[in-house]
Amino acid sequence: MDVTDTASWVVLGRSAGDAVAVHLDADGAEVRRERIALTALPGRVREIEASAAPRWVWGDTPGWYEPLLAAGVRVARCHDLRLAHAILRWAASVDSAAEVRRSTAWDAAPAVESGPATATLFDLDDEASADGPPSDIAAAESEFVRQRDAVASSTEPSRLRLLLAAESAGALIASEMRAAGLPWDAAEHDRILTRTLGERSAGGTPAHVAAAAARVRAALGDPSLSIDSQPKLLRALHRAGVLVESTSRWELAEQRHPVIEPLLEYKKLARLQSANGWAWLAEWVHDGRFRPVYVPGGVVTGRWASSGGGALQLPRQLRAAVRADEGWTLVVADVAQLEPRVLAAMSSDSALVAAARGRDLYAGIVEGGAIADRADAKIAMLGAMYGATSGQSGRLVPRLRRAYPRAMGLVDEAARIGEDGGVVSTWLGRSSPPPSDGWREMQSRASQVETTSADVDRARRHARDRGRFTRNFVVQGTAAEWALCWLAELRTRLAALPPVSASPAVHSGPAFARHPHVAFFLHDEVIVHTPREHADAAARAVTDAAAQAARILFGDFPIDFPLDIRIDATASKG
DNA sequence: TAGCATTGCGCG
DNA sequence: AAAGCGCGCAATGCTA
Structure with a gap:
């Protein structure tokens, strides 16, 4: 997550059956380029990583990194051009004339197979496979230039740089988690x-x-x-x-x-x-591992999606089957009330920050006197962030509006912008997609002279739908950014732990998985698989990473993100 | 018979 | 049939 450092860059791409690595200095000026046979690539990447620790720039992470992982090579940092493009393409803080908005070849789906199959070694055809972004070096170099220009044109360049670094770190972690798998009994x-x-x-x-x-x-x-x-x-x-x-x-x-x-x-x-x-x-379970396919950036808000295996829907009933290897254990941690805490920080709402002071934000709301009991406080807060208008939740929201005017003002304003057809953005600058042509047409038809009341009703309904979407977008999306920073910081800290003394047998997985590693991630929860001797250090890494994520996003702003954290052989809850 | 829409339910 | 956001998946039934 070091984004202010002076690291160099190495752009990787393909050319006539080989790989080409273009070394750039921190300012993006070319230092040299080298041609590398694909079979020699893992070894060469390992050498460059050891000597220069550059930020690797590549078209997409699964296509490049999964074969590297399979060959036992791990890298610290990357810049995923496809994911970065998806962000910059729509980012409201980027100049509307930026060329990155026109490089449509990069509006591509990730080039991953969704089945439980294993990664193949650089087997993409030179002439672009069915999906996935361009893989040739010239395309990667020119897109990287467009992206640097886009960031430079932004009114919030440092936030965008942070977002692109976090998004790319997430891509590395997703590939690593798939390679390592979740230990499954x-x-x-x-x-x-x-x-x-x-x-x-x-x-x-x-x-x-x-x-x-x-x-x-x-x-x-x-x-x-x-x-x-x-x-x-x-x-x-x-x-x-x-x-x-x-x-x-x-x-x-x-x-x-x-x-x-x-x-x-x-x-x-x-x-x-x-x-x-x-x-x-x-x-889905082989050799004691569940290996789902994670899709970083797969949700418009920036949350991850998954493809195959239903990784994001593991029923609580089955959590007891998540079991550490012999001699290993799990660190299971989730953030308490991530989204309302993020909202408190984004809006600098001091009353909500006060409610968030303890471990239980909903109890804090009750103590603040806005709402009488915890269950109602939770329903009201969710209703405020989701846009509830009726039912028990809808009735309670006005009380929050009185108690936390700044926080509620932020989500209400996001909803208003969405209803008007506007675009909203997260804290780090991921923007919501603009309304579809159909949506716009519906709205303009409803405002014309010759319109029916049915048209007006329909348009209003769709406007409110979009308002609820943008209302939630700013909170869900910023929470996803916090979680990405948490993950990225955690990965770095785990990698820095000293080597395991007497490495306990681990019955499958790549080399890095013989060291404490992230094994699962679900929006606001992580599971670390670690040798027992490192369990306390791993738990500390999880906690420290959360504190650092808060600092990265919100600086010295006094908001806590307390974790429910435990060390146990299984992931079963309660 | 493949592809699509609907329903319902799991997760945050 | 959720009121109120974001997802993925399986089973069914309809259609091209």
Whole structure:
């Protein structure tokens, strides 16, 4: 995350079947260039990294870094041109005439396969593969120049530099996490499945699932009902006098009928079976590791997405299957109320900062007197950040508006801008996408003389939808930036820990994974996999990194980001 | 029969 | 059927 340093840059790209490395000084002036056979690339990268520790500039991280990792080579820093382009392309702080806005070849999806397959060694065709950004050296060099110019043209260059460094560090970590994997105890997973779903029988349906299904069919008097078919289930419910409009758990739970209990039970079991059952285990867990595909920057707000394996939806039920290797342990940490804390800092709302002083921000709101109990405080705060207008949440929001006028003013203003078709930005300068042409047309049609009330209603509804999106964008996006800085700082600190004395056996994974490393990340939570002897140091690294992330974003502004942190062999909660 | 939309539910 | 943001995925059923 050192962005103010004077490190040099090395641009990597392809040319006629080889790699080319262009060495630049800190100002971007070319020092020299060298041609490297692809087979020699890992060794050469290792040498350059050891001697110069440059910031590696490449088209996209998975394409370059995953083969390097597979060859046992790790780098400290990079600049991911594709991710940087996606940010600069729309950044409101960048000059509207900047050429980076026109280099559309870089508006590309990441060149990763989404399946559980392993990385292949530089096997991209010279003539650009189906997707992914350009890979040739000339394209990389010219895009890098456009991006440097864009940052220089920005009204907030230092924030943007920080954002690009953090985003790129995230890309390195995502590739490393995929390579290392999350330690997963398949036997424990199997035990959980068998305990919950019942023994697998020859018929295929586990015993408890079959039993729940039988009770549902009996209660509805329909022995051949396909419960998994929503339309059929709905009709059967209606025939039995259960007059629901949907088959969602929320609505069913309000009904009183003998079918409700077994049906909710069936849905719970069927969900576990189809989402994370034995088929999932066989497909996604190998050699004691779950290796999901993380997609940094995959969400418009800057959050990560995932592709394959459902890495971002691991049910709490299965967390006990996350288990450290023999001789190793896990440091599991999550930030308490990240988003409202970020909002307090962004808006310099001293009342909300005061509420955030302790470990529990919602308790702080209660102490401040704005709202009577913690549960309501939480609902109100979420409602304020999401744009609730009705229900319990909507009713409570005005009280927060009175108690925390600056914080609420910030999100209200973001919503107003969004409704008007404007663009909002995060703390470090990631901007929301502009409204679509269709959205604009709808709004202008509604303001013309010949318009119908239906047009007006529809336009207003869509305007409010967009307002809720931009309202949340500034908070969710800035929280994602905080989390990226946390991760990047953590990675650096873990890498600096002394080597493990008697390296405990680790049964799979790349060389760097024999050292404490980040094994999982989910918006506001990290899991570090570490040899036991380094557990305390790793936990300290997690805590120190959080404090440093706060300083990077908000300087000396007095806002804390307390962690719930524990050292344990498994990741199970409570 | 492949591709798309809908429904529902898991996560933050 | 969430009121109120952002996602991914599986199963089903319809359509081209």
